[in-house]
Amino acid sequence: MKKTLTFQAAALIAIFSSLSASASDGESQYRPLLDTATPAVPQPQSISDLSASSSIIVRGHYGEILGQTIFYGYNRTKESLMRDYGLSEDEASIYGIPMTEYGIVVDKVIKGSNIVHEGDTVTYRKYETPERPFRAQATSERNGDFVFFLAYNPDNETFGVLSNYHIVKSIGSRAVVRVGNEWTTPFGQDIGFQDFIEETRSDVANHTIQ
Secondary structure, eight states: OOOEEEOOOOOOHHHHHHHHHHSOHHHHTTGGGGOOOOOOOOOOOSHHHHHHTOSEEEEEEEEEEEEEEEEOSTTOOHHHHHHHHOOOHHHHHTTOEEEEEEEEEEEEEEEOTTTOOTTOEEEEEEEOOTTSTTOOOOHHHHSSOEEEEEEEOTTSSOEEOSSGGGEEEEETTEEEEEETTEEEOGGGOOOBHHHHHHHHHHHHHHHHHO
């Protein structure tokens, strides 16, 4: 029987910024109350940056879409926002973030073998923007072999990704990342997918020794 772990995506700052930009001054004052902010993470410039910012690193593939919901913050619901901060239902609804859950099957563990194991299915939670809610990734985008760099969320129990560079896909045996609507080489480096994995393993090993 496979072990199932639950992970939540960590990169909420950009989404909340886009929400705040569309909210009035009166609405935006409630934004800090959601307790979902993640410390700003500099754009990664190397494999070493990816490794250092990740709690676990796994080679794996997408499984099924597990569910979709509206996220209001850790231990928060729309009703609790209405009750605790005197918001109307319409006001509270502004702070919900569309979220899709994807099952990720772990094929190999590169970092974090004390947390996850081969054969585990983890749940990756991807946050969408209000303008494009529940935009489940196309099957073609989810097919194939990936390396997922996952980091702890503020609850210290769940995980997510901190940037697009933290999910690396194999296309034509080359390592690529999704930037906007394009697949491109990570950090401008044309590198084979297996070589990328080996460099990641080496980086993890070097930091472990240190």
